[in-house]
């Protein structure tokens with residue numbers, strides 16, 4: 001058998017997208033995943049009580065996740081994600097008023113402006129205030145396109161301060177920008193730094209007709225990408241081993257081998273696609289050349305996500321998902337409407353959940369239920385059958401001002417490349433960030 005050209009460590013979006021790109025280009029790849037299953041922080045498990053596949057947390061994509069769609073197309077999974085024809089999001093505001101933000105299919109950013117003008121949740125001043133963001137967003141788009149200049153947002157400034165400085169009204173911040181910050185950054189506007197948020201806005205309002213649209217996985221996450229990626233990589237001559245925690249042995253500025261328990265594997269290149277919190281334990285030997293990287297990774301703070309899954313005796317949501325701004329659980333998804341007959345639960349999502357992650361399962365389930373039936377009183381008629389709480393304490397890295405710098409793809413060690421959502425792609429901790437990092441690592445292997 002031909003020896004491996006590259007070993008990829010970590011089987012989440014980053015590692016699988018790197019491995020798929022490499023095998024497509026003819027490299028012989030071995031992917032090692034520590035856990036018994038692929039998927040990492042975007043995976044699904046079987047609920048023992050109902051037998052349903054439950055995601056570790058609802059994952060949404062955006063139409064501007066271009067590299068993610070490229071990856072899904074490569075592994076033959078494009079049709080497992082539904083992309084809205086244009087942005088459409090139903091909300092119930094804290095007073096219980098139901099409205100829908102719908103952006104007509106016009107060129108960007110006219111579609112958003114037209115959507116905001118029609119959105120009943122806003123008053124005249126709120127709508128007008130949105131126009132003040134047009135100039136900084138255009139400038140940010142120029143910076144992203146050319147790689148020249150600086151984003152018009154300071155790294156020491158929070159999203160909230162940046163929005164206030166740019167004239168955004170309280171109502172618009174509460175109804176749109178805070179839910180978007182929580183969904184895209186997993187941190188509230190008061191905590192996250194402004195440049196990451198501006199980067200998201202600039203991409204969402206990109207030239208593509210569906211860049212700002214929401215894309216919803218139509219199957220549990222494992223089926224949407226982990227299984228198809230595994231099949232694709234194996235069919236293209238690559239090898240995947242799960243339950244294989246790997247250690248990279250480093251001596252000075254060289255990788256001298258990869259170890260999985262007592263087995264030793266040699267390859268000229270290795271892509272380490274593990275999260276920041278697993279980095280230190282992935283290396284052994286004389287790791288002095290990686291000291292700065294390891295100390296930066298060790299200082300990264302995390303932001304949790306809590307999901308309460310609720311089973312009712314009937315459908316209770318009028319739409320596949322609804323934004324509930326101003327609540328602990330800011331979004332609710334009806335898996336019955338999204339997955340079809342194979343699921344019957346709702347997923348209530350609390351992003352930026354540091355304040356509640358330590359609460360008991362009973363308290364979290366009660367809060368999710370109360371918020372749901374208060375927002376949608378018709379749901380009170382349904383009988384709650386079961387609840388299941390999933391805590392992801394290190395769901396994403398913090399984007400608060402003052403976090404350590406994020407690393408690049410290349411390292412001071414020859415043949416050692418990094419991937420993972422926390423690598424510096426300019427994107428927040430997202431699927432797209434992970435895939436961009438994976439593709440960059442794959443490209444760097446060939447350079």
Ligand SMILES: Cc1cc2nc3c(=O)[nH]c(=O)nc-3n(C[C@H](O)[C@H](O)[C@H](O)COP(=O)(O)OP(=O)(O)OC[C@H]3O[C@@H](n4cnc5c(N)ncnc54)[C@H](O)[C@@H]3O)c2cc1C
Nearest residue numbers: 010012013014034040041057059060246395420421430431
């Ligand atoms: C609940 C939740 C909801 C989210 N919602 C969204 C969303 O709506 N939209 C969005 O875009 N993003 C969302 N995210 C973020 C997204 O899931 C992550 O950004 C992305 O999955 C990270 O992928 P990754 O490959 O970089 O890392 P991971 O998924 O963490 O993968 C790394 C893999 O490396 C493995 N590993 C670690 N150490 C070793 C070792 N020594 N040897 C072998 N393997 C090892 C791990 O087991 C893991 O499988 C969410 C995250 C969570 C947790």
